[in-house]
């Protein structure tokens with residue numbers, strides 16, 4: 001089964017210029033998304049609390065329909081598990097993130113999800129019975145939803161950003177890859193981030209603000225909005241990640257993965273000195289604070 005899939009995937013790399021186009025008539029998901037949904041529904045608990053600890057659910061969330069595929073998927077899954085009048089389905093933003101077990105099972109390098117990892121995982125999760133998409137391009141289109149939202153269009157998607165898609169893509173819009181071209185060229189080798197700091201952006205200047213912020217902010221991040229690099233770092237996430245996500249990321253790095261980050265609303269606001277500095281050179285005029 002896999003050799004032919006790999007062959008199709010390789011062949012379709014040449015057509016990536018057309019990724020944003022709707023799949024052609026001959027390209028069909030062939031019921032594979034529904035099959036993933038059914039597998040997922042067979043394993044997930046009624047509250048959906050373990051949904052992103054299950055590989056079939058992760059893939060089923062990427063292929064779901066609608067403008068907010070992840071939350072649409074969760075709503076359909078909740079109804080499937082609990083019936084039509086079961087109340088309000090959980091939203092992705094409040095659910096545990098994709099687990100490291102699932103990430104490591106999909107990834108081949110233990111750090112990122114590549115397009116080929118995603119294709120292999122999608123088909124692997126459907127094994128052995130299928131049904132298979134008529135064309136691997138269908139699966140590549142699903143991968144590109146994640147790549148575009150996370151803005152990792154020219155390199156593999158780091159675990160952290162892949163997880164973000166499932167938690168935040170239904171509630172936070174993204175600037176996507178405007179200005180960049182989706183391709184499968186080898187990842188660029190510019191500006192590797194320090195090994196101890198997660199990659200939060202494919203934009204080198206944004207990543208630099210983040211690493212500078214990590215160096216300058218307090219351990220409890222209480223001064224995060226008084227540190228210029230942190231304010232700029234949060235801003236340059238664009239629409240792709242909420243301020244809360246930025247704060248919790250910084251807090252996690254400062255506290256070895258600690259997850260009790262303060263909510264942004266509980267933190268002192270952007271300091272007046274910084275605001276004044278920003279408003280004279282307009283650095284912060286479009287900031288979301």
Ligand SMILES: *[C@@H]1O[C@H](CO)[C@@H](O)[C@H](O)[C@H]1NC(C)=O
Nearest residue numbers: 031033034037063064065066
């Ligand atoms: C998504 O929408 C298409 C077109 O309406 C439909 O054929 C397909 O079954 C839907 N997929 C799921 C998983 O609901």
Ligand SMILES: *[C@@H]1O[C@H](CO)[C@@H](O)[C@H](O)[C@H]1NC(C)=O
Nearest residue numbers: 030129130131132133134135
């Ligand atoms: C759909 O999946 C079935 C079952 O795996 C397979 O036999 C069939 O060839 C697939 N159809 C298309 C159009 O790829």
